[in-house]
Ligand code: ATP
């Protein structure tokens with residue numbers, strides 16, 4: 107153990123050696139927070155703390171696995187196995203299984219993934235005969251999710267006129283009813299969605315003091331990584347569990363808080379000292395991950411944020427190469443640049459594919475990169491996006507398996523009742539659903555009793571329904587005597603799924619069958635793993651739980667050597683020698699959706715900080731002058747984040763034109779006798795070329811940001827666009843790219859902080875920072 111402790115610096119050692127009491131480690135990226143957490147656990151165990159009494163909460167299951175492996179190296183595998191370590195969701199799903207009956211849930215409850223939830227909400231919206239263009243299922247789910255993560259139950263929602271008003275204002279006056287229905291239907295199906303796993307845990311700990319005592323007593327030492335991204339619901343769980351022994355250690359970095367949009371609350375980190383007595387606060391300042399150029403460039407970015415804790419991050423590492431900036435004409439060319447650079451660097455420096463990561467703001471950007479990598483035969487893996495377990499054919503098989511475990515599971519039932527087709531059509535399913543809602547029973551129970559309920563179904567249909575029930579019950583019997591692999595294989599054959607897929611001889615069809623084989627292999631592996639752990643027969647319900655909570659990241663065994671492609675959000679906590687951050691363009695990164703308030707923009711900046719600090723040795727920033735977005739070719743300008751980095755850390759690979767977007771193709775004859783020094787280009791809108799205007803023209807180019815000249819080599823534009831807000835006045839009618847037409851009600855602040863309060867015809871009153879708001883006066 108001493109050997110390991112000596113591998114820490116002094117600042118890192120302190121929180122490892124402090125055995126008891128509440129403590130918080132706040133430190134910048136790459137300073138060893140995760141390493142401290144790992145060592146702390148090992149050290150606790152070395153001092154005789156029982157692994158069963160330690161709970162460690164991580165951001166991904168993969169992170170938990172890696173941590174466990176490292177701890178096993180130090181204290182031995184047999185002990186490390188007993189640690190409670192995983193994501194909030196996976197740990198509390200396990201606890202809820204034990205305690206489900208107290209909450210009126212079956213212990214075999216299903217976990218709905220977001221696809222299931224969206225589908226259920228979609229059908230509720232349809233049944234309520236609401237307009238699905240107004241009530242978009244995904245949006246509705248996200249709203250409900252926000253409520254749940256703030257512990258606003260349906261009842262609390264109805265007791266809160268403000269929330270109802272806000273929903274009414276956003277044209278969703280019936281959101282409460284959907285919320286209510288959704289909760290009821292999940293409950294009736296014996297299903298919990300992701301947010302329920304936290305909400306119900308809170309309910310459990312609140313309502314049952316003896317249960318709370320039990321888990322407080324079990325988890326005597328609690329550790330949380332990436333604490334800055336915990337939401338309110340998670341925060342309350344941690345607080346309740348740690349209340350008795352107060353042995354709580356959280357580590358995080360406020361500068362890396364990037365999940366506010368999903369309810370993460372940075373105040374959890376800021377208020378930690380108030381929540382516990384005698385909190386020890388530790389700071390780590392030395393970055394071990396990245397070369398000096400990267401560390402300092404990252405510092406220069408995060409400096410621009412106003413809301414932050416003061417932190418020092420320095421490194422003793424070598425300077426390393428500068429951050430390379432590359433401009434291309436199109437996103438296709440950007441992809442080719444990434445691929446050829448990886449190709450060359452691999453050759454020149456003898457690197458593995460796994461040394462490279464390509465990070466992007468949105469999933470849609472991966473396609474162009476993938477195409478280019480494929481053409482160069484460079485193996486890659488995409489993280490995120492549709493996970494393996496969410497593919498249709500896989501969900502179909504899982505649907506049957508879920509029904510075997512929990513026949514009340516409505517989403518699973520609706521999914522497979524008529525797939526492959528067995529003559530139970532939409533109308534029948536509708537009748538069954540209505541009856542189930544009426545009797546407050548599950549659809550399956552209605553089906554079991556189909557002889558006794560008059561649904562005006564003909565005898566043939568009734569038979570088909572009974573056949574289906576019998577089939578599922580026969581699977582249940584098999585499940586009692588055989589293992590999960592046997593059952594799964596049996597199900598794929600008996601239900602006709604495989605035969606159905608075999609009809610499709612296209613490569614896609616064949617791939618689907620291969621996927622199912624892959625799933626069966628996965629089940630077999632799982633069973634083998636279970637046997638190793640505790641000699642138990644592989645339990646299907648445990649496999650299903652694992653699957654429901656699996657993210658793509660978790661499947662990564664790191665065995666094969668591939669370039670990693672993922673969104674920046676997913677890259678949190680990871681590190682790679684070479685990192686490409688692509689799509690460094692205004693409206694993409696920072697995202698167009700996040701430029702209305704300072705706090706949104708600051709979150710985007712933190713996201714950029716996270717991206718850049720993933721790189722150990724070399725970072726690339728690339729942008730394209732135009733790219734396909736939503737099927738259209740859109741012009742773009744370089745991200746402000748590039749400008750925000752101190753110039754001396756950057757190296758431009760392509761000559762930089764200042765304001766290329768507005769660069770005139772000057773034809774001296776066009777202007778006749780107009781004074782050219784007063785000419786500017788107006789703001790080009792998509793597809794329409796920019797036009798020369800003078801100050802006297804009716805449409806000033808308000809909203810065009812002045813771009814700083816990006817390299818000393820190119821001359822600054824002498825007639826750049828005027829400061830955007832100079833002419834805007836109260837009463838002006840303006841056009842905004844996203845909100846449309848509106849009227850200026852008020853103007854406040856000055857210079858770069860100048861804001862306008864604008865009442866938009868659609869969307870109501872908004873306060874916009876004029877520096878970023880793209881406004882045209884009309
Ligand atoms: P992030 O904020 O990105 O999650 P972090 O603070 O959790 O970063 P770690 O991932 O724990 O940082 O550490 C970053 C890298 O530095 C890792 O490769 C780790 O092994 C290494 N490292 C940390 N501390 C030391 C040390 N004292 N000596 C050598 N290497 C170290």
Ligand code: MG
Pocket residue numbers: 139140141679
């Ligand atoms: Mg970390």
